[in-house]
Amino acid sequence: MLTGLLAGVVTAPPAGAAPGYRVPDYSTAEAGNPFVDGWYADPDVAIYGNQYWVFPTSSRPYEEQTYLDAFSSPDLVNWTKHPNVLTVANVSWAHKAVWAPAPIARNGKYYLYFAANDIQSNAELGGIGVAVADRPEGPYVDAIGRPLIGQFVNGAQPIDQDVFIDSDGRAYMYYGGWGHANVVRLGDDMVSLGTFDDGTTYREITPQNYVEGPQMFKRGNKYYLMWSEGGWTGPNYAVSYAMSDSPTGPFTRIDRVLSQDAAVARGSGHNSVLNIPGTDIWYIFYHRRPLNLTDANQRQVSYDRMYFNPDGTIKPVTMLVKDNFDDRNAIGWKTYGGSWSASTGRYTTTSSLGGKALLETNFGDLTADASITLNAGNGDAGVVFRVTQPATGVDSYRGYYAGISAAGRVLLGKADNGWTPLASAPTAIQPGRAYHLRVSALGSALRVYLDDMTTPKLAVTDASYASGANGVRVFNVAAGFDDLAIAHP
Known part of the structure; x- marks a missing residue:
């Protein structure tokens, strides 16, 4: 292991550091845990x-x-x-x-x-x-x-x-x-x-x-x-x-x-x-x-x-649970449909009818954040939470989904091998622009925020699902995801 080092203050890179060195001041492995592949x-x-x-x-x-x-x-x-x-x-x-x-x-x-x-x-x-x-x-x-x-x-x-x-x-x-x-x-x-x-x-x-x-x-x-x-x-x-x-x-x-x-x-x-x-x-x-x-x-x-x-x-x-995909891989993620890649430093997928990628988490109450960019297509993309029984298919899971649509809406719904809308609201969505989506789930109180983190775009009460996995999903649109974070409230 390392020798003992005295506590100090970050003022400059350590002596002998290579040009461009940046002090790794992170809250966790922000490109995802586990940080290397394998057992x-x-x-x-x-x-x-x-x-x-x-x-x-x-x-x-x-x-x-x-x-x-x-x-x-x-x-x-x-x-x-x-x-x-x-x-x-x-x-x-x-x-x-x-x-x-x-x-x-x-x-x-x-x-x-x-x-x-x-x-x-x-x-x-x-x-x-x-x-x-x-x-x-x-x-x-x-x-x-x-x-x-x-x-x-x-x-x-x-x-x-x-x-x-x-x-x-x-x-x-x-x-x-x-x-x-x-x-x-x-x-x-x-x-x-x-x-x-x-x-x-x-x-x-x-x-x-x-x-x-x-x-x-x-x-x-x-x-x-x-x-x-x-x-x-x-x-x-x-x-x-x-x-x-x-x-x-x-x-x-x-x-x-x-x-x-x-x-x-x-x-x-x-x-x-x-x-x-x-x-x-x-x-x-x-x-x-x-x-x-x-x-x-x-x-x-x-x-x-x-x-x-x-x-x-x-x-x-x-x-902490974070992934900004800066390591250009998706270690720890499991996909269900779609074609996924993190090679560009974002988690991107081609258009599919319900392609999902999940982390092996089991949050009940949570705050979930993600940056979402819609690319080609006229569907929607967003985050899934409290997910169980995931499989490949349009709505082949039990859990909630919150996303943004190319048609200019923010939406919230739930799936149980079928889709039930819970709420939606009009909002301006531009292809190619990144949007910060946040979901707050406290018991049956579900809130969805978009860019403005003080006032929710959607607020509903639903107690169908108590806990489960977290991830991202697309429907009939290619999309990119970044800066994912899941936390206890």
Whole structure:
């Protein structure tokens, strides 16, 4: 992970930044979560040069976890995949369950710490290893030919390592599963264990409710230890934290800061933390499971903004739902009819009779925003909400739809494999112009706004549908969508 960085104020790009660098000051992954495609978990982060790096676990059955991929980005929006940065072919003692990579740079080298083999006792070969490379993307090669930590100490399974270099140059590793956490000192060579001032090598630091996945960072003069609680296969996986004046504790649990949101995702945990250099901008990277999936390995990596209170404590993290399509992809969207593309930085579709694209959300009360542009055709386009039972077809879903029509109307209605209009009003609509449409749904009170966010164009009462997925839809018109955001009211 990153070394501790002092809190600051955004005044200019960090030293050495490339021309045109813009400080990534976002409220969430505004081009959409998950921000990369595929099943991944346990993301850890690093900044190497002008690139942000994410190293996750490949979320597959243990026997298939024989490699690690990485992702890099200049802006936290556009990501490049680097496959197989580490494989068991380069680690003689590892053969499965390669987990929780922890990247860090020192001595002109790039180090990647990892767990392998999921050992269940000291009689088995496995534990925490360290690999080294000359470049951030590898290939990483086993540095010592054996596990760096290959035994249970203080009851801690040797997994889920995190590496932290303090402002005084001392390097630490935090690790442990099975409900126990240890901290060790790393040698200056980063491939050996050091000792504490009292001559010991291992120090137990287990806080209340600790399960696994420790993460250390420093803000100002305070040390923050984060960890995961609950079971990683279940919906209640979550992240809590403690603060201390020392990198070795004591660490007393303060609060839970990241939990599942039944409208957004489940099983949110095993996090890392990213601080934008020279700023007090912080992000929490973590994995989570889509709402409609239950397989333990169906996990995706995401990030959201992390904020602090004036006393230094962490505010609970809100998993926001946004997509401005600036990454030119539609990861996380599922389409039902029509031909959809995000290649231009907007989500566009050709004309179809009821083509839909949905996110796997389940909001009841909500505020939904989208920018909508009508292109060729004389139909309408807009947002759908509280949707269930979606299928390909004109009105093949149950839920609400609010949109704008090329005929010059704003409209609201509901579908149940048939269409029921609820309200409409005349308004000037020009092809090729973007309109800001907002829907507010509070219980049975439905409101539709267009450009003017103070006075609704439409207001009706209807209690047909209580909750469901969110997305966009067209009818007999080509359209483009942008700046989609779904939030709790």
